Structures are given as C-alpha cells and as structure tokens.
Amino acid sequence: MRLAALAAGFGALILASCATTPTTGSALMTEDPYLWLEEVEGERALTWVREQNARSLAQLERDPRFASLHADAIALANSRDRLPTGGIHEGYYYNFWQDETHVRGIYRRTPIAQFSSGNPVWEIVLDIDAIAAAENANWVFKGIDCLEGTTRCMVSLSDGGKDASTYREYDLATRSFVANGFVVPEAKSGVAWLDQNTLLVATDWGQENGASTMTESGYPFVLKRWTRGTPLESATEVIRGQASDVGLFAGVYQDTDGRRVPIAIEANTFFESVNWRIDGAAPQRISLPEKSSIQGLYQGYLIATLQEAWLGHPQGALIAYPLSESGSATPQATVLFAPNARQSIEGVSITRDAILVAGYENVRGRLLRIARAGGQWATTTIALPENGSVTMAGSSPTDSAAFAVFEDFLTPDTLYALEQNATRARAIRALPAQFDASPYVTEQFEALSADGTRVPYFVLRRRDMAFNGENPTLLYAYGGFQVSMTPGYSPNLGKLWLDRGGVYVIANIRGGGEFGPAWHQAGLRTNRQVIYDDFYAVERDLVERRITSPRRLGIMGGSNGGLLMGVMLNQHPEMINAAVVQVPLLDMLRYDQLLAGASWVDEYGSPSNPEERAFLETITPYQNLRARDDFPVPFVVTSTKDDRVHPGHARKYVARMMELGMPVLYFENIDGGHSAAANLNEAARRRALEYTYLMQRLMD
Known part of the structure; x- marks a missing residue:
C-alpha cells in the first residue's frame, strides 16, 4: 500500500548563570553490579520488577486523585471522538481503529467518496481482537501492506508490542489469512510485495558459515526474493549489506502511472543510507548522498529530501530528477523547495496530480503544492488555518484524492479533503472539543x-x-x-x-x-x-x-x-x-x-x-x-x-x-x-x- 518509513531556578544565583556544569568522567562508577537486571525475562530480574511495581503503585494508586484521573484517561482512550485517519488503496480509505469494544483494534475501510462526505460507513476487514482471542495470543497490530490490483496483504502482528513481529498473508476479500500463504516468523523483518507470487524479505536467516545474518543493531542485512509455494529457506539472495550496518530494508515506490520500482535501502548508520534499484539483473546504486531520503516518484521523477548539501543543492532541500538518471553520478536535479533557517520539511506526500509538502515556519505549519505541467514546476500554498500543525492523512500516487489534518494546542483535529487536484482544502470533519x-x-x-x-x-x-x-x-x-x-x-x-x-x-x-x-x-x-x-x-x-x-x-x-x-x-x-x-x-x-x-x-x-x-x-x-x-x-x-x-x-x-x-x-x-x-x-x-x-x- 505504501513504503514503510524507516525506520516517540530557585534564586538569583541560579538565574545569574547560563553555564552548565556536566559531571566529569573522573568519578564514574567503575563497576556495574546490576548487570543481572539486563536479563529481560530473568526470574530474579522480574521478581525485582514486581517488587518495585508494588511499592510504587501503592503510593500512586492509593492517592485519592488517581481514581478520577484513571476514569478520565480510560474514557478518553476509548472515546470515539477521534479522526479516523489512515491511507488510500484501490479506491478505498483504510483506517485502523481502537475503542472500548475493539481494544486491540480493527482495520476497516470505506469508499473514498464516502469518506470525503464526512459521514463514512465502515466495513471491517480485519479484527485483531477476534484473532487474538481465537489464537489465545497477545497480538498487537503493527501494520499492513497490500499489493495494488489485488486483495492480498501482509499483516504485521507483534507479541505484546515488541518491534519484532510476525508477517502473515491476509485476503481482504475472504477476510481471512491465506491457507498455505506467505508467513515470515517473528523477527525484526522487512517485507514488501514484488508481485502477487513474490515477496522481498529481509529477516533473520539464521547462521551462515557460523555468522549471524542480523546486524550488530539487531536488524537483517540480507534481502532475498521468496516465491510462493516454496519454503522460506529456499528464497534467493537479491542483495546483502554488512553486519556493521544498521540494517537492510526493502520497499516499492509507485509512480503516478502505476509503475512500481522495487528498492533496497542499506542503512549504513541511522542517518546514512545507500539506496539500490533492484528491478534489473543486478542491484544499481541510486545517485543520492548518504544523508538523504527518497520521498517517492512523480511523473517519472525521483523526489528526495537532502539532509546534506549535494551537487550545489542546499541542505534541507526537496529535489527532483528524472528516474532514468538514477544511476548517473551527476543527475540533472531541480530544487523544488529550499527551506530557510527557520523553516523545515516534515513530510512529503504524492498524489496523481501533485507533490504535497507539509512543513513548518518557526514551528507553525503550512502545506505546499508542487506540480509539473508544460515542462515547468509550479509551487503554491494550500490555504489552511495558521499557527498549528498540518499533517497528511492519506494519499496515493495513482489517485487524485488526498487528505490532511490541522490541529493546534486548543483546536481539536480538523480533517480536510484536498480537492480540485489538491489545489484547495475543504473541511469535512472537526472533532468535538x-x-x-x-x-x-x-x-x-x-x-x-x-x-x-x-x-x-x-x-x-x-x-x-x-x-x-x-x-x-x-x-x-x-x-x-x-x-x-x-x-x-x-x-x-x-x-x-x-x-x-x-x-x-x-x-x-x-x-x-x-x-x-x-x-x-x-x-x-x-x-x-x-x-x-x-x-x-x-x-x-x-x-x-x-x-x-x-x-x-x-x-x-x-x-x-x-x-x-x-x-x-x-x-x-x-x-x-x-x-x-x-x-x-x-x-x-x-x-x-x-x-x-x-x-x-x-x-x-x-x-x-x-x-x-x-x-x-x-x-x-x-x-x-x-x-x-x-x-x-x-x-x-x-x-x-x-x-x-x-x-x-x-x-x-x-x-x-x-x-x-x-x-x-x-x-x-x-x-x-x-x-x-x-x-x-x-x-x-x-x-x-x-x-x-x-x-x-x-x-x-
């Protein structure tokens, strides 16, 4: 459905001094007597945990204010007065929802036109509470990736909320997991659809020649192609990184004409990555600096943000260059937007008609529309309230529909439909205070x-x-x-x-x-x-x-x-x-x-x-x-x-x-x-x- 993001003074003396006085290392504790508390599920460690919980909860939960605070917190947590935001896929708007009835949550959908009306009728396609009850499991929903043009999805489920999760193939049409379908066992994995019968999988492949296939950071560094009907162990290698990397992750970018381009992201460090096209006979490195982020494809252009200056383009800029030049050392890139010292780009979304840039000026949100027509790029500002935050709430590169949310500290979330090829915003629902x-x-x-x-x-x-x-x-x-x-x-x-x-x-x-x-x-x-x-x-x-x-x-x-x-x-x-x-x-x-x-x-x-x-x-x-x-x-x-x-x-x-x-x-x-x-x-x-x-x- 979309490419997952990579990777939550007490006196005049005090007030008179700006200088900080960090402790020097000379008096550091030299030995660690509490390494046993690093045994996450160790019996001794958990006994200690329960003792500390009991001591602290006795002080906090016996406070007369706790009951009232807890009641208010429970009511707010389960309130239905929340915007049902999510994403667009194949003519539907999808949303993950939790309330007092669906504590673990449901995944549901409604036609885009109905969602735009502000009064959608939802159809449940996945019930996590029901699955957890049937399987007697502590499942937490971590996400879903559905293949365009099909009803097949890979659902990510976590035991108790861990980052490590299990991926299981699910059919939106039958509302059930696919018998003998794709299943990737629990690990910190990355999974993406190549086509209906093929997955790109980066996971824990076990030991190879006595060495782990997971990085020192605990993520996979070997990406393989897995064909339906074959055991996971038979998957063929596409590309591998190194154990010293943060990890290797797979994804697919979709262009506005429906073309899908599979890529691998080799994260050398948390902020430095090498991007590889893997749609050819051999992986091809995409021309971008290591401190940059691909945001998507638009009309045959690769769209990216720069976290460092590159080829004369400023740090922080949003750039575009023809996808056909992705292997060139010096692609002919155009700067679409270059923030000044008090501006930022927070998010980039792409529709069939435009590139939408959510960002901030002195920490106050605004939304830009950038489009290409007649060989020229044009930038306009979409009118929205000021002095708050603007975030995207669903778009697809093959659909004209898009949605955004405005909020500030005192204004409840308001959902906007971006209409007329995303040139104007219409409020379709505002939450009650x-x-x-x-x-x-x-x-x-x-x-x-x-x-x-x-x-x-x-x-x-x-x-x-x-x-x-x-x-x-x-x-x-x-x-x-x-x-x-x-x-x-x-x-x-x-x-x-x-x-x-x-x-x-x-x-x-x-x-x-x-x-x-x-x-x-x-x-x-x-x-x-x-x-x-x-x-x-x-x-x-x-x-x-x-x-x-x-x-x-x-x-x-x-x-x-x-x-x-x-x-x-x-x-x-x-x-x-x-x-x-x-x-x-x-x-x-x-x-x-x-x-x-x-x-x-x-x-x-x-x-x-x-x-x-x-x-x-x-x-x-x-x-x-x-x-x-x-x-x-x-x-x-x-x-x-x-x-x-x-x-x-x-x-x-x-x-x-x-x-x-x-x-x-x-x-x-x-x-x-x-x-x-x-x-x-x-x-x-x-x-x-x-x-x-x-x-x-x-x-x-």
Missing part, C-alpha cells in the same frame, strides 16, 4: 541558550494565570533524531493536567527537526551538550518570566527524551521538583550493546571511540548518579516487552538510586513495547499514574 479550551491561551517564547542560540518554546496556560512563580508546570521535550515537537491537540493533556490547574510547556530544543537537518545535526555525538544547554535555558526562562519556580516545575520525556531527563536530573536537579522518565536510555557506556542500541551510534557517538567515550562519560545518567540533597524524586517508566530501548536502562538506574538511598518511583509494564502500553487501557493507566505523580510533586 474534549475539554473546555476557553480558559486557556497558547504563547510562543524564546530562551537564549549558552552559545547565544534562540530556542523557541510554547506555553499553554490559563488566561488569568498569575505570574507569581507558583504555577505547577510540566515541561516536555525530546531533542534528538530530527524529531520535531509541534503544536498538537491532546485531550489527555487538557483533561488530566490543564483542567486540574497545570501549565504545559513544549520546548523546541536542538536535536529535533523543527528547523531542518542543521537544527538536528548541531547536537550530534560530542556536540550533544548544546541540547542540554537548550533545555536548561528554557527551564531558566520559565523561572525568569515567573511562570513557575523550581518547586513547581516538572519535566517529562521518553526514549531519547528519557536520556534528556536523566542528564538534566544530574546536571541541574536544582531546577525541578519532578521528572517523568519514560522508556529511557540511561547507561550510555553500554547502550550500543543493548538491543537496537548499536543503530544509534550516529546520534550519540560510540563508547568504543576514545574521544566519543570521553564525552559520553560526562553525560551518562546511570554512571554519574550521585546522592545529593537537591535531587528530586523521579518516576521512571518502562516496559518488559520493549525490544528497542532495553528495560535494563531503567532497571539499573533505579537500583542504583535505591543503593544510594535516593527516593524513586518505578513502574514497568510487563507488556507494552516501546510505548510502555500494550493497548488503550494500559496506556490510560500509565497516563493516570504519571499525572498522579506530577500532582503529588508539583501541586501538593
């Missing part, structure tokens, strides 16, 4: 980081809020992997935090993609301290503006944002009184040896490189933990089933805190994957626990 936004206002400020960089951030607060430094404030950020933090409507934030007296802040620190690849690359590897300086600058600015104070300020972040939390707790614990540390990386001296960690060396640097290790020693939260009186009580959340960020990070960090006599709360969801929630109800419980903790720390 799930909290009363009238008392609130959104403002954008800037903080000055240590090196003079202006760092924007948004504040969501009551209009009548007193600037007295006493407002319970939650500051959220991510700061990595070119992931942008943009305005978005969150019923959970409104009901569980704002309506209960909180202020919310989201910081657009470096490491993200808010201002394009340069904003991200400014904080890579040994330059990473600028990310933490940016976050500290926002903390200080909030206090200087008397929006809050360290007594009332809490911070939250997950995954890479969990690392951010761990670093800030060590570098500036005096600035906060709460920290929600979600599915975090915390042992930065062993992260590359745990699960998918090796794939992130391009972001963080390698512990085996002396210069980069020396820097990692200054920031690694686990080894730099020290007992100190100004360290707040954090709440650390992770998942046993997370096979991306190892739960050992969180476990060891908490065990070390307890050894040092430092209070800490911990919750590990036994299921849940990297989101730490296996289904809607588990996600609701986790949110209720987090907001209960924040109220205890910031409001009491």
Whole structure:
C-alpha cells in the first residue's frame, strides 16, 4: 500500500548563570553490579520488577486523585471522538481503529467518496481482537501492506508490542489469512510485495558459515526474493549489506502511472543510507548522498529530501530528477523547495496530480503544492488555518484524492479533503472539543541558550494565570533524531493536567527537526551538550518570566527524551521538583550493546571511540548518579516487552538510586513495547499514574 518509513531556578544565583556544569568522567562508577537486571525475562530480574511495581503503585494508586484521573484517561482512550485517519488503496480509505469494544483494534475501510462526505460507513476487514482471542495470543497490530490490483496483504502482528513481529498473508476479500500463504516468523523483518507470487524479505536467516545474518543493531542485512509455494529457506539472495550496518530494508515506490520500482535501502548508520534499484539483473546504486531520503516518484521523477548539501543543492532541500538518471553520478536535479533557517520539511506526500509538502515556519505549519505541467514546476500554498500543525492523512500516487489534518494546542483535529487536484482544502470533519479550551491561551517564547542560540518554546496556560512563580508546570521535550515537537491537540493533556490547574510547556530544543537537518545535526555525538544547554535555558526562562519556580516545575520525556531527563536530573536537579522518565536510555557506556542500541551510534557517538567515550562519560545518567540533597524524586517508566530501548536502562538506574538511598518511583509494564502500553487501557493507566505523580510533586 505504501513504503514503510524507516525506520516517540530557585534564586538569583541560579538565574545569574547560563553555564552548565556536566559531571566529569573522573568519578564514574567503575563497576556495574546490576548487570543481572539486563536479563529481560530473568526470574530474579522480574521478581525485582514486581517488587518495585508494588511499592510504587501503592503510593500512586492509593492517592485519592488517581481514581478520577484513571476514569478520565480510560474514557478518553476509548472515546470515539477521534479522526479516523489512515491511507488510500484501490479506491478505498483504510483506517485502523481502537475503542472500548475493539481494544486491540480493527482495520476497516470505506469508499473514498464516502469518506470525503464526512459521514463514512465502515466495513471491517480485519479484527485483531477476534484473532487474538481465537489464537489465545497477545497480538498487537503493527501494520499492513497490500499489493495494488489485488486483495492480498501482509499483516504485521507483534507479541505484546515488541518491534519484532510476525508477517502473515491476509485476503481482504475472504477476510481471512491465506491457507498455505506467505508467513515470515517473528523477527525484526522487512517485507514488501514484488508481485502477487513474490515477496522481498529481509529477516533473520539464521547462521551462515557460523555468522549471524542480523546486524550488530539487531536488524537483517540480507534481502532475498521468496516465491510462493516454496519454503522460506529456499528464497534467493537479491542483495546483502554488512553486519556493521544498521540494517537492510526493502520497499516499492509507485509512480503516478502505476509503475512500481522495487528498492533496497542499506542503512549504513541511522542517518546514512545507500539506496539500490533492484528491478534489473543486478542491484544499481541510486545517485543520492548518504544523508538523504527518497520521498517517492512523480511523473517519472525521483523526489528526495537532502539532509546534506549535494551537487550545489542546499541542505534541507526537496529535489527532483528524472528516474532514468538514477544511476548517473551527476543527475540533472531541480530544487523544488529550499527551506530557510527557520523553516523545515516534515513530510512529503504524492498524489496523481501533485507533490504535497507539509512543513513548518518557526514551528507553525503550512502545506505546499508542487506540480509539473508544460515542462515547468509550479509551487503554491494550500490555504489552511495558521499557527498549528498540518499533517497528511492519506494519499496515493495513482489517485487524485488526498487528505490532511490541522490541529493546534486548543483546536481539536480538523480533517480536510484536498480537492480540485489538491489545489484547495475543504473541511469535512472537526472533532468535538474534549475539554473546555476557553480558559486557556497558547504563547510562543524564546530562551537564549549558552552559545547565544534562540530556542523557541510554547506555553499553554490559563488566561488569568498569575505570574507569581507558583504555577505547577510540566515541561516536555525530546531533542534528538530530527524529531520535531509541534503544536498538537491532546485531550489527555487538557483533561488530566490543564483542567486540574497545570501549565504545559513544549520546548523546541536542538536535536529535533523543527528547523531542518542543521537544527538536528548541531547536537550530534560530542556536540550533544548544546541540547542540554537548550533545555536548561528554557527551564531558566520559565523561572525568569515567573511562570513557575523550581518547586513547581516538572519535566517529562521518553526514549531519547528519557536520556534528556536523566542528564538534566544530574546536571541541574536544582531546577525541578519532578521528572517523568519514560522508556529511557540511561547507561550510555553500554547502550550500543543493548538491543537496537548499536543503530544509534550516529546520534550519540560510540563508547568504543576514545574521544566519543570521553564525552559520553560526562553525560551518562546511570554512571554519574550521585546522592545529593537537591535531587528530586523521579518516576521512571518502562516496559518488559520493549525490544528497542532495553528495560535494563531503567532497571539499573533505579537500583542504583535505591543503593544510594535516593527516593524513586518505578513502574514497568510487563507488556507494552516501546510505548510502555500494550493497548488503550494500559496506556490510560500509565497516563493516570504519571499525572498522579506530577500532582503529588508539583501541586501538593
């Protein structure tokens, strides 16, 4: 159906200083007594987990506020007041939906014309709850890829939410799995249709000559062609990468005339890839720099974004060149759009008529339409509301239909049909408000980081809020992997935090993609301290503006944002009184040896490189933990089933805190994957626990 994306101050003394003081590596913990907690399913480790869960849940769930928060979170999780967004395939609009009846979810469809009316009638084509019940399995839906012109799909199902999944062939016509159809066993695989009887498969092929066919990062590096009716083991090799790669992934790009071009993406690092055409007798390298991303095909042109300057074309640009020149060292590329220093490209979608570019200007969304006619490229802006976020919500290169969603912090999601060859937007459905936004206002400020960089951030607060430094404030950020933090409507934030007296802040620190690849690359590897300086600058600015104070300020972040939390707790614990540390990386001296960690060396640097290790020693939260009186009580959340960020990070960090006599709360969801929630109800419980903790720390 589509190519899957590759690869979630308390005094004048504090306010007077911008300088950060990261811990040096000289006092690092030299031995790790908690390696046994890295045994994910080990009996000793799980016993420890259950003990910590029981201790922390007793404090949080017995709080009188928890029941009310949980009830609201459950109601919001199961609310039908959500936009049914998805994708376009063969004249239908498809959507994956979860609610109180379909906790695991259903995959459903409606004709595009009916969807455009705003009142679709849905037809269920796949029921994950029913499959899980029939098979007595803890299935979590991970995605579906359907072959154009057929009713055949490959469905990805995960046990408990892990990244590793099983692929099974499914027939939309019969609403059933295909007897003796394609099945790829559980692994971190990549699967794509070559034709109705052939799959491209990158998976764990077992040992070859005594060596693994999986990379050091835990992904496949051998791509094979598998023919229907033959055993998977007989599949023939198409292309292979190296064990040192992040992985090798397969996909198919479809042009506006229906032509399908199979490709292989050899990810040498997380941000550097070589793209190969595999539709010929031998793989042919596609001419693009390693830091670039193919976005699709349009009228015979290859469309790509550049994360580095190339052939005189600027970093961050969207380019096009004839597919026929894909093997040329110097293809005649045209720059379709070149963002300035405060702009970014967030997403590119292609319809039969146009290239649609969703992006941001000073973290405020806009949607561009780029089309070619009469040998000329033309760019226009599609009129949509301002000062929010714009995301694509379904398109196909062989269909004129396309859909987009607008939202901001206080405006519920509104779905737009892009009509007249995607030249105008018509609102077809707006969600009802799930909290009363009238008392609130959104403002954008800037903080000055240590090196003079202006760092924007948004504040969501009551209009009548007193600037007295006493407002319970939650500051959220991510700061990595070119992931942008943009305005978005969150019923959970409104009901569980704002309506209960909180202020919310989201910081657009470096490491993200808010201002394009340069904003991200400014904080890579040994330059990473600028990310933490940016976050500290926002903390200080909030206090200087008397929006809050360290007594009332809490911070939250997950995954890479969990690392951010761990670093800030060590570098500036005096600035906060709460920290929600979600599915975090915390042992930065062993992260590359745990699960998918090796794939992130391009972001963080390698512990085996002396210069980069020396820097990692200054920031690694686990080894730099020290007992100190100004360290707040954090709440650390992770998942046993997370096979991306190892739960050992969180476990060891908490065990070390307890050894040092430092209070800490911990919750590990036994299921849940990297989101730490296996289904809607588990996600609701986790949110209720987090907001209960924040109220205890910031409001009491």
